[in-house]
Amino acid sequence: MVAVSDAIERARTLLELRRPADAERELRGLLAQNPQHSAAHSFLALALLEQGNPADAVTEAYEAVRLAPDHWFPHYVAGHVHYRERRPDLAMAAVQAALAISPEHVPTWTLLSRTHMLTGHWREMADAARRGLAIDPEAAEPASLLALALVALGEAEPAKAAAAQAVRLDPDSATAHLVYGRAALAFGDPREAADAFREVLRLDPGFDQARELLVAALKRRNPLYRWLARFQSRFRGGWWLVFLLPAVPPVIIVFVLIALLHWAAWIAESWTTLRLARAKATRLLFEGAESRVALLCCCLPALGAALLALGITLGQDALGTGGVAVMALVTPVQEAAHTSAARARAILYGWTGLLGLAIVASVALGSVGPALLSVYAALATIWVAAGVRRVFRKEQAPL
Structure with missing residues (x-):
């Protein structure tokens, strides 16, 4: 049992380090000895997804659900796989199944919020993010998603407050600064938005969306351009x-x-x-x-x-x-x-x-x-x- 737990923990760490191929090897070795291990199938689904193999990821996620239908994590992983593949209906069903089993996990509410974002249901996206924050007020990701939803809904002050909260909770998060910049850009402060996007690129130089938004913010510093773009x-x-x-x-x-x-x-x-x-x-x-x-x-x-x-x-x-x-x-x-x-x-x-x-x-x-x-x-x-x-x-x- 200790060896199995150690293998799962090593795979989890490798995924966090963005080494999915190494995580896959670790998990396949575990499954060769214990093919009925639901968590191993779940983490293998994530490793395969990160390597651009969605079909096999779905297969592994469903196998995990089959082996442990009464546990929330396999349903959560299935929802994550479907979300990444832009299948909102399947993702929503899996997330709802995970919440029905265990509604106290913040990542599940975060995934639900992201799934609503995929379909443009901004009010539902905001509600799911608030549920996650109610469970853990110190969670930065639900705060970021809440800010994005409020930006889409046109609620300026609450959006800025939620974005500022996300940055305060995790000042080293590129996503939090990106959301802060998007809120500033949406509600008429291109200079502050540009500063936020520069911080995103400092934290994560490969963040292409931040580069594009920084360009947009620099352009909107021109009042005439800003008026024409708004029109x-x-x-x-x-x-x-x-x-x-x-x-x-x-x-x-x-x-x-x-x-x-x-x-x-x-x-x-x-x-x-x-x-x-x-x-x-x-x-x-x-x-x-x-x-x-x-x-x-x-x-x-x-x-x-x-x-x-x-x-x-x-x-x-x-x-x-x-x-x-x-x-x-x-x-x-x-x-x-x-x-x-x-x-x-x-x-x-x-x-x-x-x-x-x-x-x-x-x-x-x-x-x-x-x-x-x-x-x-x-x-x-x-x-x-x-x-x-x-x-x-x-x-x-x-x-």
Whole structure:
């Protein structure tokens, strides 16, 4: 029994040290001698999950549940595996089974909160995090999750208080500082948010999400960019306005204004990104693709304006209209670049390519109609992109 306990403890330690392959070897050695050991199957599921083997992880988790259906830990591990694989329904069932057996474990309430986060049930996420804090007021992770839920619910002061509590409880936690920065960024304090994200990167230099959020915080220090970004994130215009067009044709003006303001916001995004990517103090925060997209989107308006001026000078309406269409391409390029799901991004880049071909063809044929349609289609990409992202939203990374 002592040897079995020692093997389990060694495996647990190896998992904490992020050495899942070593933990797997330890656990398989134990299971070779004792194949009915439920905890060994549970920890093996976690080791396999960390090594990118979810199918076998699920098998081991279910075997652990079969061997010890009246113990909370195998159900918890099954829920964790399903959560990591973004299967919220299965994760929820497993977590509820664990809570029905033993409702006093904070990690289970934490996992329940994370599962609600996966489905966007913010109020339930907050409630689960509060249940965890009620059991252990010194637990930093439930405090962080509570802050995230309150940020999503728009409750500024409680969110800031919960985030500050998470940092106080675990000042060496990169996650706690990340949540604190997200709360500050969401509620209008980009400077404090930037400081928090820098602390995250000091604690964990490989935390990519912190790098992206630091870039966002640095951009939002510009008041004009901040206003345009706020407009862009909150207002695209309801699709239902389309049904008003036959009765109230002037509604089209609303669509035009929305599209133009989004275009202006993407121009601001491009210029701000390019400026930060060229600055010595911040250039390392940017990947090459980001700066290239920003440079392209800064060049498109200049190229389009040159074509417009040339078209006016030469009296070629198709060339001038094509120039306007080139300027409008900023919207589809940026919408594609800011789409995280790979297939959705590929579709939007394909759409952008088709618009570019249509512009070239219309100029070559001297036809104004296709060029004008390309202008409208490019500016309307904000709605096209929203629809594409909705189709592929299951591929989006969790918050």
